[in-house]
Amino acid sequence: MVTIHDVAARAGVSPATVSRFLRGQRVRSYEAIQAAIDELGYWPSAAAQSLKSGRTNTIGVVVPDITNPYFAAVVKGMESVTRTEPYRILLANSDESSEQEDDVLADLVRRVDGIILAPATEQDETPLHVRDADVPLVFVDRDLAGGERFDAVLVDNDGGGRQAAEHLLSLGHTRVAAISGTLDTTPGRLRREGFVGTLAKAGVEVPPEYDLVGDFKEHSGYQLTLSLLSLPEPPTAIFAANNLMTLGALKALHDMRIDIPGQISLIGFDDLDTGPLLRPPLTVVDRPMFEQGVLAMRLLLRRLDPGDGGGLASRVVLDTKLIERASTAPPGGHPSPARTRKTRSR
Amino acid sequence: MVTIHDVAARAGVSPATVSRFLRGQRVRSYEAIQAAIDELGYWPSAAAQSLKSGRTNTIGVVVPDITNPYFAAVVKGMESVTRTEPYRILLANSDESSEQEDDVLADLVRRVDGIILAPATEQDETPLHVRDADVPLVFVDRDLAGGERFDAVLVDNDGGGRQAAEHLLSLGHTRVAAISGTLDTTPGRLRREGFVGTLAKAGVEVPPEYDLVGDFKEHSGYQLTLSLLSLPEPPTAIFAANNLMTLGALKALHDMRIDIPGQISLIGFDDLDTGPLLRPPLTVVDRPMFEQGVLAMRLLLRRLDPGDGGGLASRVVLDTKLIERASTAPPGGHPSPARTRKTRSR
DNA sequence: CTGAAAGCGCTTACAG
């Protein structure tokens, strides 16, 4: 390994001078130093630099599942910010498991300057350890019970659930089922509350056999939809609380040869790149993805700035938006004459 | 920051003893040490450990685009391997750009023990620098011109192109277009060669106006399909050389109200989670994704094993598989009576 | 089993 001493010796200066040159300071013999660096193929040791400076120039990012297109887009948004900075991203999946999240965070706090986390559950205790380690932490997509003291980039999940409910109500549905995500996550709990609550206010109760809880993974959307179809009286509309469960629901409906929206309307949460191309094109509650990653990374880098005063936590809450496509219609599938239908395609 | 000296002082031993305890060696006063660690909340400094040991326990992974479901699955496969190891993954996108890849690799070699790369082009020079830095390198998905000396996990792209061609030939197509990926990448070049070459052998020429080259991104699939549709005599079948360009092609065909496969058949490369749910369900050449990530990471960890003899490069080439769905049919859309159609759904 | 000491490769006040 070529060290700064080797460069110094070859250039006829001291290691300190080489170090100054590397940091961009004005140095007399910069030509000789540059030549020595080139000839020797010298690169400074990141470990040694970290040890001295106390900074790793690394950001830890922990998401439940990188193959979920939502999280892939969020991570890409984060990276678009770090591209112009000296920071790199250390990525890990928690697989929706608090234990796995714990393990990975315990390791990460030793290696990174800051962490962006989409916690596996709201009850998670771990992030407090993160704070003990004095590593800045930003939440994205999901919050923590009592997490108000941390920076966060979230969306209005309650409002999104409401939008889904209002849409189905406006179509005239009264037998409405919800496939929620894990209820001890922010999005799982709030999307359900917004959805069920809005229906209740309109006098539409969601009975227990329609009020189902999955785990944000495709398989649970599939299984729970099958269980809905096996009821003596299946619902006329289903709300699936994330993209993967919506896909599972769609597969189940296809497999059981259910006409959508003729027999059952389906509305999802989170749009998909293929959303407009599906059979039928999906009606969804959409929200910013890439942008959430950008915002979260910016919040974190601000905390890492030595000039940051350690002020109050920034809590960003973005709006959701209904995208009406062809997977929802009035019960029975016939358009309600009383209503002008705004359809959007992409 | 709590250091090993603080722990040592509190436990009444020397730092060396604490260090030995941390490495799992037998130590007399392990109870006092463990207590001191717990009370002080001590975590060893990763930077200091790296500096001493020369190992970072970090793997660099560089892919063109993490939002491409193929690469997301590959990365997840890699992580499934590192989960039981002390290694973490440093992830970066190259955005299909050699320059960006260069920048990121120059930084990565200082921070990681090894690198897995899907190079932006076959002509890339950078990986040789990586080798200069003495950092083991494994290719995944894409190879390098003269990359035979590196470990690699690839698929039979040429064979995949052939499968696509044979499928369209068996349906009776003679006006066949190809939307290839960048031709200075392994998959871009070989998929096209396999496809066009197989057609040529069967006496079907692909004229220049049908022989188009995109960049693996959705937009190019969209644009190139529009250009095909604007021809005086459009093709009756299109082969799109990756998942994103296939989606672009599908969107263009929808927007132009083309009946698939009635007017034009579409076959893609790489299956999508939504493949069976699309309008129409997509016929594709499929290949392992998660598994490629697993294999690539295993090859790399083997190189990192001190016991590795530095033997010959391992070159793994996996097979592709045709999945027939509803987006392909004989020209005119009527099933060929001479042929038994094997359909597969998922 | 344990401790004192050297050293991993850098950076940075401190003198000059």
Place this chain on the structure above:
DNA sequence: CTGAAAGCGCTTACAG
């Protein structure tokens, strides 16, 4: 502008 020196937090031969 430059160099000698100390030190970041560990690990590991070397004695004992």
